[in-house]
Amino acid sequence: MKIVVAITGSSGVLYGRRAVEELRKKHDVYVIITDAAKKVAEYEKTALPKSSKNVRVYSEKEMDAPTASGSFGADGMLVIPCSTKTLAAIAHGYSDNLVRRSADVMLKERKKLVLVLRETPLSTIHIRNMLALSEAGATILPASPAFYNNPKSINDMVDFVVGKALDQLGVRHSIYARWKVRE
Numbered sequence: 001m002k003i004v005v006a007i008t009g010s011s012g013v014l015y016g017r018r019a020v021e022e023l024r025k026k027h028d029v030y031v032i033i034t035d036a037a038k039k040v041a042e043y044e045k046t047a048l049p050k051s052s053k054n055v056r057v058y059s060e061k062e063m064d065a066p067t068a069s070g071s072f073g074a075d076g077m078l079v080i081p082c083s084t085k086t087l088a089a090i091a092h093g094y095s096d097n098l099v100r101r102s103a104d105v106m107l108k109e110r111k112k113l114v115l116v117l118r119e120t121p122l123s124t125i126h127i128r129n130m131l132a133l134s135e136a137g138a139t140i141l142p143a144s145p146a147f148y149n150n151p152k153s154i155n156d157m158v159d160f161v162v163g164k165a166l167d168q169l170g171v172r173h174s175i176y177a178r179w180k181v182r183e
Helices: 013-023 035-044 084-091 098-108 124-136 154-169
Strands: 002-007 028-033 055-059 076-082 112-117
Touching: 002 013, 002 098, 013 028, 013 035, 013 076, 013 154, 028 098, 076 084, 076 098, 076 154, 084 098, 084 112, 084 124, 098 112, 112 124, 112 154
Parallel strands: 002 028, 002 076, 028 055, 076 112
Antiparallel strands: none
């Protein structure tokens, strides 16, 4: 599979990095990092993904990157974390950078688009933008970790959210404990 991962300027760049780490094990990953994400990564002391064997990293300014075209044939896209600015732009077809254009391509090609929103509380405007994207076929996945699995660390909570996002793309993984009925 060819998966696009966009890391935007919302807190939680660790979610994006972890998604790339997991996806690169079996898939080709095309990472887009916004300028704002780079700043947030500095604040959060989180390393961003780098290009490697099956990971290609692009700037939001590289509008000629392969992910900007439907003929590229990406199988799906994660925007993780997704800022409300990016949410609004995608919801309204404002494709002024590579993240937004790639998301627009996913919608027009009827491919999987998962937006992992990392914002709280949400305004009515945010909720309307989420509704518009849901109606257009995107999946809205708030970064809401579970606690039934008794997380022992922040990484456990990150893995739960990333695992749920990968589930939406149809990517098989075992990075979080799935619900089990106690007997």
